[in-house]
Amino acid sequence: MKKEKILDLVVIGAGPAGLTAGIYSSRAKLNFIILENELVGGQIRETPSIDNFPGFASISGAELADKMQEHAEASGAVIDEFDNILSVKFANEEKIIETNNVIYKPKSVIIATGAKSKPLPVPEEKKLRGRGIHYCELCDGAMYDGKDIVVVGGGNSAVDAAIFLTKYAKTLTVVHRSEKLRAEAKSQEELLKHDNVKLMFNTQIEHVDGENSIENIVLKDSKSGKKTNLKADAIFVYIGTTPKTELFKDYLDLTTFGHIKTNENLETNIRGVFAAGDVREKEIRQLTTAVNDGSIAALMAEKYIRNS
Template identity: 70%
Template sequence: MKEEKELDLAIIGAGAAGLTAGLYASRSKLNTLIFENGLIGGQIRETFSVENFPGFNAISGSELADKMQEQTVKSGANINEFESIEKVKLTDEEKIIETDSAIYKPKSVIIATGSKSRKLPVPEEEKLHGKCIHYCELCDGAMYEGKDLIVVGGGNSAIDAALFLLKYAKNITVVHHSEKLKAQKINQDELFKHKNVTLLLNTEITHVLGDNTIENITTENRKTGESGTLKADGIFVYIGNKPQIELFKESLTLSESGHIKTNEKLETNIKGVFAAGDVREKEVRQLTTAVNDGSIAALMAEKYIKGF
């Protein structure tokens, strides 16, 4: 028989939004537990350098994550990173979170599970994942000292990754499916001033041939339909993120893209359940907006719990 534990607030996810929510909730004297089955700090830890967060000219993502975690724990929040959530029941009347060792009954829940990288849509992705197809330049970039790389994507994440990979790569080719990049112009200018960086627009990778290493890469031009080939030793992929809503998709209202719908108070369709960060439907997804979401969600959860 699993032990039952009552809480004021359960926060699912310990990224920027979840940690901020934990900080605000604990400072409001709420009995708060944060659940995380991955890296505390979420996507922040995969960022080489953060240069647009107020208060820091530049700080590594891992250092910023450590500082946020330390502050949240010091405020009184507990972080549970050792138990996996098996199932969640969310209704207006009752909230239940069951892990492999306990059953938690919080008065309110904040969902801050974030998102995960979308996979390169080629048949060989699963076979080559981690061997020559990668999603984290910080984790795997050092494998490619003096090698040729492809970076797939056109947003800030792709261009930032390419800038980081320049310290290792002999040559980098940026492949993007659209007619223009979406990344900030200042970062584009910084990347393409390097002579060993080239850009392929309107291009999609269709196959990555090879067993443990890349033998050949086939491409297709989206405008002309023309096929082509590329040579590279590794591929780093940044084509967007998928919201992590598997535990909640049966009970919460979702957008067409699969994100959780909320109002301006970050309330979901279930009373006492809030969503914050990249998992919710919104126009802008930045570290600062995740922090904003976390603070609002915690303050609204406090009002709900105390009956304001």
């Protein structure tokens, strides 16, 4: 028989939004827990360098994630990294979160589960994932020291990853489906300082040949339809993210793309359930907006708990 815990609040996710919510919830002296079944810190932990977070001219994502975790825990937040969530049941009257070991019955919930990388849309992706197709330059970049590397994408994540990978790459080719990069101008300038970098616009990867490693990449020009071959040893993919909302789809209103719909107070369609960070519907998704969401969600959850 699993033990039941009655809490004021459960925060699901320990990325920047969830950790910020934890800091504010601690200050409000709420009885709460943060549940996280992946890396504490979320996506920022995989970012080589962060240059746009106030107070830090430059800091690695891993270091910033550690500082956020330390701050949250020093404030009194409890983070459980090892008890996976099996199911949730949300209603206006009751919220139930069942993990491997515990059944939580909180008055309020903050969902800050973030997003995961979209896979490279080729038939060979599953076969070659981890064998040439990768999604984390910090984790896997060193494997390709002196090799030919391809980066797919044109946003900040792709360009920042490409900059990091230049230290290993013999040649580095950025493949982007549009006519120009979307990354910040400063990052683009930094990337183009490297002589071993080549940009390919209006181009998509159609196939990746190979059984246990990449032998050939088939590219397609999106304007002319012409196909070409590219020899490379690795592909690092940064083509966007998908929100982690599978657990909540039966209870919460989602957008076509799977993001949680909220109002300006980050309330969902269920009273007492809030969403913060990249998991929710919004125009801008940045580290600073995730932290902003976390603080708002915690303050609104505290108000809801006090009045319920």
